[in-house]
Amino acid sequence: MKIAKKDVLKALEHITVPGEGQNMVESGAVKNLQIFGDEVEIDITINNPSLQARKKTEVEILKIIHQEVYAKAKIKVNIKVDAPAAKPKVNEIKGKPIPGIQNIIAVASGKGGVGKSTVTANLAVTLAKMGFKVGLLDADIYGPSMPIMFDVAQEKPLAVNVDGKSKMKPVESYGVKLLSIGFFTQPNQAVIWRGPMASKALNQMIFDAHWGEIDFMLVDLPPGTGDIHLSIMQSMPITGAVIVSTPQEVALADARKAVAMFRQDSINVPVLGIAENMAYFTPEELPNNKYYIFGKEGAKHLAEDLEVPFLGEIPLVQSIREAGDVGRPAALQTATPVEEAFEALTRNTVQEVVNRNKNLPPTEAIKITTMAGCSAVKKK
Ligand SMILES: Nc1ncnc2c1ncn2[C@@H]1O[C@H](COP(=O)(O)OP(=O)(O)O)[C@@H](O)[C@H]1O
Ligand SMILES: [Mg+2]
Incomplete structure (x- = not known):
């Protein structure tokens, strides 16, 4: 035999x-x-x-x-x-995993007004168009803009009962599930969120909401590198961060600080890359004319300098601003150069998430015991 x-x-x-x-x-x-x-x-x-x-x-x-x-x-x-080798301990505590949510991408900018929210909204609708299940958490306590950008400013998240617990149901628009800190404030009302209150509200939007299955959850962070960022990174295991900058020197300096924040030992969130917004101005009727009004390829050079991927460039065009104001992200206009630009940006971002997940262990939500780390960010 x-x-x-x-x-x-x-x-x-x-x-x-x-x-x-x-x-x-x-x-x-x-x-x-x-x-x-x-x-x-x-x-x-x-x-x-x-x-x-x-x-x-x-x-x-x-x-x-x-x-x-x-x-x-x-x-x-x-x-x-063969006893398993002890895993290197990267962070102090394991983040509460969020059931059903595969990847969390934080979008940050350093400087305000560079188009972080615009880029986030367009990334979200482009991912949804590509067939992914997308969530968007608008965590910008200073200026939540997603309800307007998604034309749902008049809506409020409803409560749903999930396994005997009352949960918040994200508002859905253009195939994106959305929760925003803006849903919980009155329009035109100046709300000054104190740190702990803001953290509590954000935690509720993360853990007391019925997100369901999500491939990509985008988080629109407030500008800067402050407490609220630390608080978010304490509560969520963030897969990676996308940094948005214009090519302008002042924006680049702040983008550099944002990268430094994510790279701090105590935070250690992988930077997926830098996206250059308002890379050049193009008049709609002369699409081949490019005017580098904020400087040329500044964010691209910053990406090279910091050795992070460059994810793509988005032109400054009137239709992007108008689309934001009427509540229908510009990337939804098919067969336009704007749609193409956002598609390229989205593809590169997804690719970097794939690379990141191949090469690194999952990020754990971090525990920050002192605020000392913050000064390290401000130094550079
Ligand atoms: N690529 C772009 N082309 C034209 N306008 C843009 C572009 N990106 C952003 N904007 C406009 O610039 C302003 C600031 O953008 P926003 O996304 O709110 O910035 P941030 O979230 O960084 O503060 C908004 O009025 C927006 O419509
Ligand atoms: Mg914004």
């Missing part, structure tokens, strides 16, 4: 090593398999150090091969125990 190797492997696929999710072939536990006629010798490595786990695995292997391959096979099982 000559036993075939593939039959033995197939039989071993029925066995899951204690403490591991996959079967022992998939998990790579089977290190070597040799067959001489009716003799089978198997070398396996398991992570479970208990004698009981080893015995159990050995018995299962003998049984399954006798059952499925050859009842009289002579089997030798060599088990090596």
Whole structure:
């Protein structure tokens, strides 16, 4: 009787090593398999150090091969125990994972008015057009603008009952699920959110909301590098950050600070890249004319300098501003250069999320014990 190797492997696929999710072939536990006629010798490595786990695995292997391959096979099982290497501890506490939410992208800018919210809104609708499930959390406590940009300023999130708990239901517009700090304030009312209050409101929008399944959750952060950023990064395991800047020197200086904030040891959120907004002005009737009114390729050079990916450039065009004001993001206008620009930006961003998830462990929400870290950001 000559036993075939593939039959033995197939039989071993029925066995899951204690403490591991996959079967022992998939998990790579089977290190070597040799067959001489009716003799089978198997070398396996398991992570479970208990004698009981080893015995159990050995018995299962003998049984399954006798059952499925050859009842009289002579089997030798060599088990090596390989205790898992202690994982390097990156952050102090594990972030509360948010069930159903795959990737969280924070959009930050450093300076206000550079088009962070405009870029976020257009990224969101473009992702939705590409077929992703998209959430948008407008965390800009100083100037929440998403309700207007999505034409839902008059709406309020409803309460829904989920498993006996009352949850906030995000407002949906253009295929994007949206919650904004603006839904909880009166229009025209100057609201000064104190840090703890703002954190509480944001936490509710994150954890007491019924987001459902989300591929990409975008978070429109307030401009700057302040407490509220730290608070958000404490509550959410952020996959990565996108920095928006114009090519202008003052904006670039603040973008640099934003990158430094995410890169701080105590925060350690990967920067997915820099997007250049208002890269050049184009008159709608002369689309080939480009006027570099804020300077040329400033954000691109900053990206090179900081060794972060450059995600793309968005021109300054009247239709982008108008679209924001009427509440229908410009990227929804099909077959336009604006749509194309946002599509390129979105594709690059998704690609960077994919790269990031391949190369790095999940970000954990961080615990910041002192505010000392902030001064490090302000220094540069
Ligand atoms: N690429 C662009 N072309 C034209 N107008 C833009 C562009 N990006 C932003 N704007 C306009 O600039 C203003 C500031 O943009 P906004 O997204 O609110 O900035 P931020 O969120 O960074 O404060 C808004 O009136 C917006 O419509
Ligand atoms: Mg804004």
